[in-house]
Amino acid sequence: MKNFASLLAVAALIFGGSQSADAAKKVHTIGDSTMANYDESATITRGWCQYLQQFLDGIEVNNRGKNGASSKSFYKEAAFWTSVKTQMSPGDYVLIQFAHNDEKTQGMDGDELIAYYKSIGDDAQAAATDYRGTNPSTTYKEYLRKYVTETRDAGCIPILVGPICRMYFSGNDIRRNGRHDLGDNFSKLTSSGVLTSQKVAASDNSMDYVWQMEQVANEMNVPFIDLTTATADLYLSYGDSDCHSILSDGDGSTHLSAVGAALIARRFAGLCREAGVMSEHIRLTSDLSVSPSAADLGRGYVGQTLTKELMVTAFDLTPAAGQLTVTAEGNAEVSTDLTEWSKSASVSYEGGTIIRRFSVRMTLESDNNDAKIIVSAGGKSTEIPVTASAVQLSGGTEVTAYWRLEKDDSYTLSGPATVIP
The missing domain is CATH 2.60.40.10 (Immunoglobulins)
Structure with missing residues (x-):
């Protein structure tokens, strides 16, 4: 699958190209699996940016959300941010939503953790560590700043978007970690090793990815759309049971059904209009x-x-x-x-x-x-x-193979074919 992904990366770089001067304005969406496009015939999971186009007029959505992406991995893997930049033209918008996979190492930076394990000779633990993780107060903010700076360098307009909630209910509320604040349970890398099960007060935002994103937005004068709070409110309006049965894809508490994705896309468009962001393109009609x-x-x-x-x-x-x-x-x-x-x-x-x-x-x-x-x-x-x-x-037998590539390289195969690694 790595070879296949490399071929796709090369194709994206060759054919991506820049838009012509008279091309339609675009909104490029970068982020994780909660935004991404999904094969309609292979899964019921949907990303909310799959439905964003129907709430916009006069602008084209280029959805580049990637399953498994963190703010770090999307930036460092050449097939993604580099190829998005080839598709950007002055005046375009770039929506930036990350956090879900930045949490892979419980609030520690994955590269820093790998370097620590190697320094003490624990190569097995280093190999098992997910490099995608970032620390909300440090490396997460650094990568957000990179996206903002490079978007502006391309003559485009960055918009920081709070990541959608996870459906982590606690009574009549969404738990702190469901809102991407790890303050109730995180790990910390110190000179003497990793400290687990750490906790800070609710008023301490050092482990809150969304709060830290908003600080970058304020610091760099970037629009911030708080989709985190908006999705928390949406989920609570449905309640735990209906939220999971109607808005979720039925596989955990993170990913969306078509209904959930469409509702969130519409709410995002509404928040943009309220904030005066892309307002000339927002279409919130009640028409069928x-x-x-x-x-x-x-x-x-x-x-x-x-x-x-x-x-x-x-x-x-x-x-x-x-x-x-x-x-x-x-x-x-x-x-x-x-x-x-x-x-x-x-x-x-x-x-x-x-x-x-x-x-x-x-x-x-x-x-x-x-x-x-x-x-x-x-x-x-x-x-x-x-x-x-x-x-x-004439003749022949139909064969289909589908890789979701969210967690691993497992696949489904129909027809007489052999799938190689």
């Missing part, structure tokens, strides 16, 4: 909308079935309760669960709000691969064109 606005299923072989997920959002619908209906015309079918497919599907909504994903599929024919979807709810409707390209091929 579908993202993406055109379903391009891509290219495949005749007889192959291609699938794409779409997200329907609507707010302040009248009546407040009713049915969302999705109807397919032409050579297409729709599904709300990826199990039952038909020409039409309906789901209920309440509270005047819809944040719902559905999928469209098409089995490719030699021609006639254009279709459309009609989405209706609350007396409103919208049409989405569906397109795909077919390639003629």
Whole structure:
């Protein structure tokens, strides 16, 4: 997988290029897996920046969130920050959200910890230490400053974004570490070794990544969008059970479902408008909308079935309760669960709000691969064109392989193929 990643890095550097003078303005999003794009056909996990585009007009989202990235690793690994900079043009925005993976070494800097273990001859412990970790008061702030400085050097506008919370409930509150403050339990590297299970008072912000980010924002006169507090408030409004069943992807307390990601993207856009940041591009309409606005299923072989997920959002619908209906015309079918497919599907909504994903599929024919979807709810409707390209091929067997690359290089394989390390 390292060789494969290297090839991707080279491709990004070769083809990234800088934008032409008349290219659309962009907002580049850098951060971790809570922002990243996910394969719609392989997982229900979604990053909130996957849905940011539907709340913006006149600006293009270039989502470069990376699974497992910390402020340090995203900067040091050439395939990421270096390649993002090749895509930036003067006047673009750069959203900077890190902390989740900066906490990998319990508040200590990973490189400093590795150097300490090597100095005492403990090579095994050094090898087992995650270099991505940063200390919130020192190296974390240093990397944030690097992003801000280099973004400005490129003629672009940096925006520091508080990382979304983890769903760590404690009664009617989110625990301190869920808000990225390790003050209740952290480790400290001293000249005599590592001290574990350290604690500081709630008023002590030395181990609070979000507080330290805000200090950098104040120091460097950068907009700070407190998405940490906003997501804590969102999670608490749902409560522990519903938060995990509706907003989470069902695998722990960090990653998001499509509903959670869309809600957070919309809240972020609202916070930007309140702060006067990118306000000319913010679109918080209550109209029924579908993202993406055109379903391009891509290219495949005749007889192959291609699938794409779409997200329907609507707010302040009248009546407040009713049915969302999705109807397919032409050579297409729709599904709300990826199990039952038909020409039409309906789901209920309440509270005047819809944040719902559905999928469209098409089995490719030699021609006639254009279709459309009609989405209706609350007396409103919208049409989405569906397109795909077919390639003629005789014989062969379809093979797919998917690596999530969040925790390790495990994969899922379908078809007669051998996957090598």
